[in-house]
Amino acid sequence: MADSSRSTARPPPQTSLLKARYLTFYNFISAVLWFTVLGRTTLLIPLVGYANIHGGVGNFARWTQTLALMEILHSATGLVRAPLPTTALQVASRLLLIQLIVPTFPHTTTASPAYASMLVAWSSSEVVRYSYFAWALGAGSPRFIPGLLAWLRYNLFFVLYPLGIGSECWLVYRSIGPAGRLGAGWGTWVPVALWAVLAVYVPGSYVLYTHMMTQRRKVMKGKGRDE
Numbered sequence: 001m002a003d004s005s006r007s008t009a010r011p012p013p014q015t016s017l018l019k020a021r022y023l024t025f026y027n028f029i030s031a032v033l034w035f036t037v038l039g040r041t042t043l044l045i046p047l048v049g050y051a052n053i054h055g056g057v058g059n060f061a062r063w064t065q066t067l068a069l070m071e072i073l074h075s076a077t078g079l080v081r082a083p084l085p086t087t088a089l090q091v092a093s094r095l096l097l098i099q100l101i102v103p104t105f106p107h108t109t110t111a112s113p114a115y116a117s118m119l120v121a122w123s124s125s126e127v128v129r130y131s132y133f134a135w136a137l138g139a140g141s142p143r144f145i146p147g148l149l150a151w152l153r154y155n156l157f158f159v160l161y162p163l164g165i166g167s168e169c170w171l172v173y174r175s176i177g178p179a180g181r182l183g184a185g186w187g188t189w190v191p192v193a194l195w196a197v198l199a200v201y202v203p204g205s206y207v208l209y210t211h212m213m214t215q216r217r218k219v220m221k222g223k224g225r226d227e
Helices: 004-009 013-048 054-066 069-076 084-104 113-139 147-153 157-179 186-220
Strands: none
Touching (some): 013 054, 013 113, 054 084, 054 113, 069 084, 084 113, 084 157, 084 186, 113 147, 113 157, 157 186
16 A cells, blocks of 8 residues: 555645746746846936935835735745745835835935935845746756855845845834824824834844854755755
């Protein structure tokens, strides 16, 4: 008699193939979208100044980041091995900035250099990350990833994480004052909520940073990849 537990533990080859194709497509498209954000941002800064880049890239960046909600679904359903709490924390913090805080307080966020530096940090990180996984999935193994891309994936975060997190925190902080002037009772609790968000950034940043450090150590030792 066949071992039913063993036969159901491994997905059929066709299922694995469809999964690989879908994830390759998702990562490729995401890399292209974030490369567009990076290109627009870096081109617009010298042309119109950092205070005016939102008009040229803001909405595109907003919906590109919103697409990352799919990653929570991927993690929750086991489609990828990325830890759900870490994935949800990073996606939620970015969506809070790009979908709520920036649209609500545009005068104190989009005119700040921190908005431009945030987009540069996000897009640079995501171009590398999505390209890394698209290449690994397309090649069938992380062993075939170009050495430079692998190095960037597990070393660039030393610079980009502090830049991105610092920019996010500054934009949240700049929004607290205007939030206090909101009417209809909003001005009472919204500033408190924003202070709470800043407080969450302390343990949240530690979790994200140590997660990447752990993955880096694994890769440097040849023990595996993070997805």
